[in-house]
Amino acid sequence: MKVSLNQKILSRNEECAQKNKAFFVEHGVLCLNFISSPGSGKTTTIARTIRDLKDKLKIGVIEGDIKTDTDAQKIRAAGADAIQIETRGACHLSAEQVYNAIKALDAETKDVVIIENVGNLVCPSAFDLGENSRVVMLSVPEGDDKPVKYPGTFAGAEVVLINKIDLMEHIEFNLERVLADIRVVNPNAKIFQVSAATGEGLDQWYEWLLKRAGRSDD
């Protein structure tokens, strides 16, 4: 006997993601889901963004890591509220974890909630967290083959941040190739070349962020 279901497999996650989405819409909060490999500079970029925009945006951060709260500490040191989720082995965050973190963060009092997902370019992209926008990061030392190796992840990004651009003169990195590979799977992605260490290129990222959060001057 065959039973036809055609049921969405991650429906529980999706139902919870819809609740999160509704929350962000209701409270006019912009939620960004940051996805990248470990070590690409997510935390450093988020911390610098918090410092540089402290007079313009109230940012709260949800940190996902397998273990430790070191990232949340770095965010708090930058002057923002942070909730750490320890996934204890899980390689991605789920919508339910984010739902609980939203409450703990008093997310309705923020302009922007940034979710820093577990460092991993594969699994996080399969789990909608209810975010308004996905930001995928890659960094120059990781190599220029990331978009072609992980096309599904780059396909879902509204923004791609290419970080550690200051290291390009020291490392063989074909920027043209990276840009072309992203364009193939995601022709509409906004791509910013930045260095969270030197500050290079961050003004364009900030301009996008302020505009997307509805806090732009123009």
Next chain:
Amino acid sequence: MHETVVAESILKTILENARQTGAKPVSAIISCGQFNVLNDEVMSFAFETAAAGTFCEGMTLTVKHIPMRATCKQCKTTFEFDIYHPVCKQCESGEFDFEPDAPLLLEEIEFEENE
């Protein structure tokens, strides 16, 4: 590794259905798209592990990969897009419009026939 979560989620649904029908499940078919892709070997292993010791132990799981259709912006040819070889099959250009990717679906469960 998200295959583990997918396996647990499928198992839960199959066990619920098995309880309702009272029959033993023998096989199931799931499907995924091109961007939200599942690895066949990892998926089988994850499901086998999750199902061990349950009513679903020994079930076979089939993963169907649903192609995504893309239209070339240059020559307007529509074809099945290969994410790992992203060039137009007609003119070899690399700019496309995509149709939506297929979601992760539990399509069908087959149960043993009751005597």
